[in-house]
Amino acid sequence: MQTSISSEPAIVAVPAKAARLGAAGYVGVAILVFWLLIAIAGRLVAPYDPTEFVSDEGFLAPSLQFLLGTDYLGRDLFSRLLVGTQLTLVMALIATMIASSVGTFLGVFAAVAGGWVDMALSRVNDAFLSFPTTILGLVIIAALGSHIPVLVITTGLIYSTSVFRVSRALAMDQAQLDYVVVAKARGEGRWWIIAHEVLPNIFAPLLVDFGMRLTFAILFLSALSFLGLGVQPPLADWGTLVRENMTGLTSGVFTPIFPAMAIASFAIGLNLIVDDLATRSGQHIVGKLI
Amino acid sequence: MKNHLSFKNLTICRDDTGAAIVKDISFDVAPGKVVALIGESGSGKTTVSLTALGYVRSGLRVTGGTVTFGDTDILALSGHALRDFRGRRIAYVAQSAAAAFNPGLTIGFQVAETASIHALGTAAERQAHVFKLYEELQLPAAATIGDRYPHEVSGGQLQRLMAAMAMSAGPECIVFDEPTTALDVTTQVDVLKTFKDLIQGHGIGAVYVSHDLAVVAQIADEIVVLQAGEIVEHGTVEQVINKPQHHYTKLLIAASDPEIASKTAKLPKRPATVLISDSSKHAEMMPTEGDPVLRIRDLCVGYGATNRQGEPSVKVLKDINLDIKARSIHAVIGESGSGKSTLARAICGLTRFYQGQVLLDGASLSPDLKSRTRAELGRVQMVMQMADVALNPAHTIDKILRRPIQYITGETGSAVDDRIADLLHKVKLPADVARRLPRELSGGQKQRINLARALAGQPRVVLCDEVTSALDTVVRNAIIDLIWSLREDLGLTFVMISHDISTVAALCDEVAVMHRGHVVEQGGTESTLRAPRHAYTRKLMRSVPHLRVGWLEQAIDHRHTDTQLVLEG
């Protein structure tokens, strides 16, 4: 289906119905809410200005004064991480919204329209999907440069192809159902059917898909930043924070671990939710094997 | 070594709620005897039958009672002992052979596997045994059928092959779980006969699970009637079908055969009773004569690439001619693939016809849905088979009914509220149902809403596509009554697409028989079904099981003479 520089699952089964969450799911929700709160309030609680050189020494170990130590230039890493969270999540959110709206719009339209419209849209989409996402991203960035709008729109468009596939499949299932057939037989127009009969019933799985896409976007954007092709200094998202402090690694300091852990924890949180939703639908005979 | 299979006070509960699915079930299957478990969906009949193989589906638990086979306490078996028991001593035949055969393995491998895992005989002996079974089950090309994959043989053959699979390890008893339900009625007769011969020929016992009393009457020695997880009646076939004790059994009997229905007069008065028993009343019910409301002329439907004449490569309907009289209930019957649903879709515009005409009140309807006016669309309404998927789960009943009223009649405001209340009243549902969501309603209630929505368009003709086939007996009768009264009270015309002959006999005035895209016969229901003229209709009517012991043998005899006639003629 797709690939990316980051550790994004290659295929994700979107559960057909958002079932009730179990314990693991709630842990995932807690992690996500934690990071969202930081994205909103991080700038307010940050003890230092993220660009201020608070110490003459770079790579200070964590202490009470500097909770996560200082970065390679002697800035407070904790403050930079809090502020970087906002940039990371806002970029990823906008990219995901682009992906979801473009992908869902075209996907549902293709499914309901059927015929040659569906054929044409699906073929083009398949062709884009056969492009490893990383490579597509790198080629576009090579052409347009690492500006934040370019990064966000590129990420959004890259992931819209996967959203297209998911939403088309969901809408195709709906289009077979009798209530859509009844609406068609009544003479309802395409858009009315999409808005009233189809969308309300695929909203929940699309929401789950949105969550997964958000994680992919974070991982993808961070990876670009890590390669030095994403967000450029002095701005810093999670990926940039890992990259700029990598030099410390050779001298044995932990500094880049913290922003890297932020990325991983967000991904783990989301995977916990998705896994939890997926396992709730199935597995019955297996327990009876002897 | 002959063993009794006996169920004693078996109780099975749900794991989560603890609610009993099956309560205090006790009955015996003597060696060489067939005991039928009869009941509707959800009555627990499959759950009971599977315990004979020491199997309870997950989410369920046996909370009391025992199932024994001879000295063996089946429910106490586990591990190797349980594996050794399954397939070798009691075997299983599942409802859908298409789902129960592994699509990735050859048929021969799967049939012989039961014997090979239980290490019975040499490979050559097992193979010889399997070939013998193929012959017994009248399977064609016995030597090569085993090399095929499940998708390469027909449904009827696959069902027989599953019986061969069950027999391959020479079990003493077989559990049949609705083995003919998925088959067409004409195929069912043959499969049923081979099963019966197999059981009798090998002297094995069987638990035969079914919802169809008439089928069971052909093959079983005893009948156990289950309702909501409890045994309500148990007796020999003759006792149960001739002298039913329990009210529920009587209902089942009345529903399964119109001929019997006329004899059990104490049942609530249904059209079926009227139609069969009282011919003077029947005459009264005939619709007012006059111009047909819907006329179909030389209708052709197909798909695939079109040739220069605009004819598609695959033709589904060929030159259909039908007259549907005003205020009549007109049945279209036939097996799956005969084209009856396509006919309904073509009439309401969902499927384009490339030739012919559909005339509603003398005015021609366009083949293309988009070219029909709203008024035209409203006048022909379709009711779908599965109420569950015909109603949008995200909408309240109010919304489901409101939209078609507004869309087709253009009414607004309180007039629509009044119409919704009126529609619910017409389908005999309380007005407060409007606030509910489809999932809060029962299957029968959903089907009523399904009908109400069709009425919202103020139709002249309502096309019903198998509207009763997904419903249980009692609910089905109520829906039949409703359709009947809608015709009487509102003067509506119904076209009933159905494969269920007893519903058609009970409800419809006229009938058209479809076979491979043609209408092969049409006329008044009673005359057509009682004295069919076309060979296919005769075969179809002879294949509908009657609730009478010995019917099966008669049907097979007739079939042989039919074939002979064809051969000689």
Next chain:
Amino acid sequence: MKGQALFATLILKRAGAGIFTLWFVSILVFAASAILPGDVAEAVLGQSATPETIAALREKLGLTRPLWEQYGDWLFGFVSGDLGQSLASGADVTQLIMDRLSNTLLLGGLTAAIAVPFALLIGLVAATFPGSAGDRAVTIGSLVLVSVPEYLMATILVMIFAIKLGWFPAVSYTTEFTSFGHLFSVMVLPILALSASITAQMARMTRATVLNILGSTFIEMALLKGVSRWRIIFTHALPNAIGPIANVVALNLAYLLSGVVIVETIFAYPGLAKLLVDAVASRDFPVVQSCALIFCASYTVLMLVADVLAILANPRLRRGGH
């Protein structure tokens, strides 16, 4: 046989679709240089350019000719092995790529050879005993591992094995492998970093695929015939799982192509992906286009192989359905 003819057409169709995809990709890759604000000449020369130098470079690169002609030349050059010259160094791109390709193939090949069998094995075992302690360990462990970006994995590995323990070098830059021991010590950290996430992902998906098949009616039927657990897994479930699993493996190997980008950068490993990233940074278009096309081609081939395997494993496709 009718079935064989159907099978052959199916394979040919897939192959045709693959070639179409590659052609489409080549247009997109080429188009990227066309969407560049200004053009390649301006991008290369940057701020210091004078109109004269830009015009000269344009002439030299053939940028004054119509786009389709440039595309034709470029595609023909690519197919015949002439990839042009690097804008940054002036070196022959074909030579640059040949030097690096074998290194990337070595890294990717070794990773795949280790990760695929290992992942399939643990996925299968986890599916055979769902809910057991081992299954839980696999589920939770793999969930964490798939969520860990390669650079975090690489960072942790370097910290432990290169810096704390000093067993392996932190940087894998090397021109030649002197011995097997040398090869091992240089490659072990990149391979571990690269394989962690795809192994976890393949194991998860193998488990899910097999569990999904184990939910089928025909498995229940086999169970009621008295078939044992292992026989059900290997004889009844696996033949049906081959198609989906081949797909899973192909997707993850394709994903490995992308992971390589990160891992080669971190370990300064002289592979194709490192070349691509450096070329993107310096906007060296001939190199970007060639590397991108090679990555896309390998991706397409992997998908094609998976499709063919899936067809072979499915009797309905292999022998033609009714």
